[in-house]
Amino acid sequence: MAIFKGAGVAIxxxxxxxEDVNYDKxxxxxxxxxxxxxxxxxxAGTTGESSTLTMEEHRDVIRAAVEFTKGRVPVVAGTxxxxxxxxxxxxxxxxxxxxxxxxxVTPYYNKATQSGLISHYxxxxxxxxxxxxxxxxxxxxxxxxxPETVAELFHTKENIxxxxxxxxxxxxxxxxxxLTDGALDMYSGEDALVLPLLSIGACGVISVWSNVAPDKVxxxxxxxxxxxxxxxxxxxREAIPLIDALFSEVNPxxxxxxxxxxGLGVGPLRSPMSEMSGANEEKLVExxxxxxxxxx
Numbered sequence: 001m002a003i004f005k006g007a008g009v010a011i012x013x014x015x016x017x018x019e020d021v022n023y024d025k026x027x028x029x030x031x032x033x034x035x036x037x038x039x040x041x042x043x044a045g046t047t048g049e050s051s052t053l054t055m056e057e058h059r060d061v062i063r064a065a066v067e068f069t070k071g072r073v074p075v076v077a078g079t080x081x082x083x084x085x086x087x088x089x090x091x092x093x094x095x096x097x098x099x100x101x102x103x104x105v106t107p108y109y110n111k112a113t114q115s116g117l118i119s120h121y122x123x124x125x126x127x128x129x130x131x132x133x134x135x136x137x138x139x140x141x142x143x144x145x146x147p148e149t150v151a152e153l154f155h156t157k158e159n160i161x162x163x164x165x166x167x168x169x170x171x172x173x174x175x176x177x178x179l180t181d182g183a184l185d186m187y188s189g190e191d192a193l194v195l196p197l198l199s200i201g202a203c204g205v206i207s208v209w210s211n212v213a214p215d216k217v218x219x220x221x222x223x224x225x226x227x228x229x230x231x232x233x234x235x236x237r238e239a240i241p242l243i244d245a246l247f248s249e250v251n252p253x254x255x256x257x258x259x260x261x262x263g264l265g266v267g268p269l270r271s272p273m274s275e276m277s278g279a280n281e282e283k284l285v286e287x288x289x290x291x292x293x294x295x296x
Contacts, residue, residue: 002185003101003131003162004074005203006039006225007218009210010047012252012259013061015267021057022267027068029211029264034072036214039221041069042206045078045103046140047252052270058090063097076206080105080135084120088127101131103164103206108141114149125157133162133206137189147172151179164189164206170196177201191217191243195236198224209243211255212262212293238291245287248280257281258288263296 011033014025030041043065044050044058053061062077069075077099079090084107091102106112107120125132134153136145144167153160165173166189177186177200186202188194191209198204198221210217216235223231246254252269257276259266261284269275276284288295 002203003076003133004040006205006221007037007210007214008040008042008076008187008204008206009033009038009214009217010042010045010206010208011065012211012256012266013044013048013050013053014265015270017267019268019270021053021061023064025265025267026061026064029266030065030068033210033214034069037218037222038073038210038214039204039218040074040076040100041065042076042103043078045135045206046105046137047208047211047255048078049252049270049273050078050080052273055086055090059093059097062094062099066098074100076101076103076133078103078105078135080107082107082110084123087120087124091124091128091130091132095128095130099130101133101162102128103133103135105135105137106141106143106145108143111142114146117143117145117149118152121153121160122157125153125160129159131159131161132157133164133185133187134160135164135166135189137164137166139166139168147176147179150176150184154180154184161185162187165197165202166190168193170200173197173202174200191246192236192240194220195224195232198232208246208251208255209239212246212258212288213239213242213291242287242291242293245280245284248283249276254280254284258284258293261285261288261295262293 162185
């Protein structure tokens, strides 16, 4: 059984003005997401600025998300690293905190070989009982988890159950599903490709878009599952200009900007992330208004 099916939010990590984590605001955001129908909380991922959290903050943010969610929906914790030992430590701490699953990005910067990736994920899988979703986003990591590697890990490690597919390559995604007999729990990591990936057997999305429109993302997935293709198509198509704007600069710069413009008060980005450029922010605001989001 999948850790979750449908719309998971890659939730931001709200910050105070001094760039400390704002836990009160995190609780508000989680409550808002659950109330809007979001099917899972994905904490401490790319959108959550995990790369600039300390080890202690990483542990504490995951623990807080589990506490705030109160079992209403699953919590999937981002515990990846470019160091296998660090990923194991983070994964074990997330398991102890009560996370329902782990999202583990491919090692970044050091460009592991495919055999190195098999060893990396295999050692992590052996260190925890939590179900694992691999995360393939070569545009950020410089490392591509090939379909054959995904299939080997899926078939040989019982708790490696899923893949967040963020290559933007539908042919690669299709081959991955073919090599795993359609049994892999694939999640779209591209908000503009949710419906196409559902059509080849994906079971949901881990979404940046959901931070600002959780009801729409849940609605897209649920409409597809209910067989209402026309509604699913409408929801995917009408969101494309907004999604484009949400990725006009490096994530999570635009989505945090959007949330602050909506009055959600998620605070600043942590350095070295910088504030959004004026021209791109104007385009983002225009797309938000056209989409019907309320700004303050």
